[in-house]
Amino acid sequence: MRVRAAVFLVCCALPGCMFGPDYTRPEVPVPAAYRYEPTEVAAAADVEWWKKMNDPVLDAMIAEALANNPSVKIAAANVEQAAAVLSTTRSAFFPQVGYQGAAARQKLSQNTLALLPPGIPNPSTSYSALAGASWEIDLWGRVRRLTEAAQANLLATEEARRGVLLSLVATVSNSYLLLRGLDEQLAIADRTQEAYAESLKLMQYKFQYGRVSEMEVEQARARYQTAAAQIPATKRDIATLENALCILLGRAPGPVERGKPIFEMALPEVPAGVPSELLERRPDVRQAEQLLVAANAQIGAARAQYFPSISLTGSLGSASSELSNLFRGPANSWSYAANVAGPIFTGGAISGQVAQAEAGQKAALAGYQLAIQNAFADVESALVSRATLEEQVAAQEKLVTALRNYSRIAQMQFDGGRAPYSTVLQAEQELFPAELALAVLRAQLSTSVVNIYKAMGGGWVDTASAMAEAPPPAAKP
Numbered sequence: 368m369r370v371r372a373a374v375f376l377v378c379c380a381l382p383g384c385m386f387g388p389d390y391t392r393p394e395v396p397v398p399a400a401y402r403y404e405p406t407e408v409a410a411a412a413d414v415e416w417w418k419k420m421n422d423p424v425l426d427a428m429i430a431e432a433l434a435n436n437p438s439v440k441i442a443a444a445n446v447e448q449a450a451a452v453l454s455t456t457r458s459a460f461f462p463q464v465g466y467q468g469a470a471a472r473q474k475l476s477q478n479t480l481a482l483l484p485p486g487i488p489n490p491s492t493s494y495s496a497l498a499g500a501s502w503e504i505d506l507w508g509r510v511r512r513l514t515e516a517a518q519a520n521l522l523a524t525e526e527a528r529r530g531v532l533l534s535l536v537a538t539v540s541n542s543y544l545l546l547r548g549l550d551e552q553l554a555i556a557d558r559t560q561e562a563y564a565e566s567l568k569l570m571q572y573k574f575q576y577g578r579v580s581e582m583e584v585e586q587a588r589a590r591y592q593t594a595a596a597q598i599p600a601t602k603r604d605i606a607t608l609e610n611a612l613c614i615l616l617g618r619a620p621g622p623v624e625r626g627k628p629i630f631e632m633a634l635p636e637v638p639a640g641v642p643s644e645l646l647e648r649r650p651d652v653r654q655a656e657q658l659l660v661a662a663n664a665q666i667g668a669a670r671a672q673y674f675p676s677i678s679l680t681g682s683l684g685s686a687s688s689e690l691s692n693l694f695r696g697p698a699n700s701w702s703y704a705a706n707v708a709g710p711i712f713t714g715g716a717i718s719g720q721v722a723q724a725e726a727g728q729k730a731a732l733a734g735y736q737l738a739i740q741n742a743f744a745d746v747e748s749a750l751v752s753r754a755t756l757e758e759q760v761a762a763q764e765k766l767v768t769a770l771r772n773y774s775r776i777a778q779m780q781f782d783g784g785r786a787p788y789s790t791v792l793q794a795e796q797e798l799f800p801a802e803l804a805l806a807v808l809r810a811q812l813s814t815s816v817v818n819i820y821k822a823m824g825g826g827w828v829d830t831a832s833a834m835a836e837a838p839p840p841a842a843k844p
Contacts, residue, residue: 385508387667413826419635424626435617442528497684509671519661526654537821548810648824675709
């Protein structure tokens with residue numbers, strides 16, 4: 368018993384014991400380098416990479432989205448809510464001081480007057496004013512663990528907000544790039560339809576003079592209708608993407624402004640980085656780690672419930688039957704006390720909470736490991752996508768050039784009577800989809816670089832965060 372008492376006194380003298388495991392970052396396997404690391408990279412991912420595309424319209428859209436997007440506002444409100452939870456949890460460190468006052472007048476039943484001591488008036492008046500304080504000594508670290516968990520949840524919520532900003536900037540950029548790619552497809556379809564219309568008129572004219580057959584006229588008409596059918600489908604896709612982009616910008620659905628064509632926009636360099644930096648740069652990985660910190664702290668808070676809680680209470684005030692005498696010496700009253708309360712039998716309530724906290728920590732650990740694995744996979748996929756798309760675009764450009772030459776030569780030979788019209792038709796039927804495919808690949812190549820910046824994270828998210836906190840720009844009609 369003496370040893371236990373000595374241990375208890377030592378614990379009281381110290382700032383306090385803390386139960387539960389202290390957090391240490393778990394070991395995770397990290398590759399030394401990316402498999403598809405490019406040879407030429409930017410210095411870091413801390414720049415406003417979207418400005419390197421040299422399109423002021425895209426820059427304005429990103430600024431507008433960061434200021435007006437509803438998801439950004441929701442994420443900011445969640446951070447404020449988490450900060451309030453931390454403030455509430457941390458308040459248990461300090462004494463809770465309050466006050467109360469009362470004024471009452473009562474009359475007892477005449478049948479009970481005999482029970483009253485002599486000299487007690489009936490009816491009677493009473494006044495009281497009381498200030499009280501209570502303080503729970505965090506001897507076992509329960510409040511500290513709860514505060515640690517609340518602080519980690521706040522940081523996790525902030526990382527979730529940064530993740531929203533990262534995703535928003537990337538989504539706005541990709542949507543705009545895909546939109547410009549669709550615009551290029553529409554322009555190709557319009558040009559092709561106009562060329563096919565002129566060719567159809569020419570074939571109809573030649574048919575009138577018996578220089579071509581009716582079959583060749585219908586072949587020209589089918590070619591014209593092929594291009595015509597592509598136009599409304601592309602317009603539909605453009606309108607759908609415009610509406611989605613307006614929602615990202617915080618606008619009502621409708622048309623959006625345009626900047627440079629997709630083939631005139633510059634591509635930002637691939638950001639430099641090593642896999643280990645993802646643990647510090649990716650908001651989702653940092654969020655998962657903070658959730659692990661919070662789950663780890665909840666174990667200590669649950670275990671601390673096995674031990675008694677010690678609280679101090681006190682009150683100081685006065686009571687009087689006359690209001691004028693309420694704050695005079697004889698009316699003063701005070702009290703103080705120390706309370707100790709602890710569990711003896713809880714039917715498994717505390718052990719259940721401990722088991723729940725430990726299971727939550729296991730789930731958070733698995734979530735952290737999964738977030739890291741997904742981060743590595745995202746970067747690898749984005750890097751290989753860019754590398755292969757560069758090769759595809761280069762090959763497709765050569766294909767389009769060859770098909771244009773083929774179409775030009777076939778037309779010249781047909782006009783000179785040295786080749787049938789089917790040769791011209793075959794060349795143009797191959798050229799039109801090849802040009803559309805090139806426009807698609809150019810847009811995909813641009814979005815692949817955006818996806819690399821999104822996958823790697825970086826200091827540019829802090830720049831986006833500052834832009835989101837700036838006054839919003841004027842709403843566009």
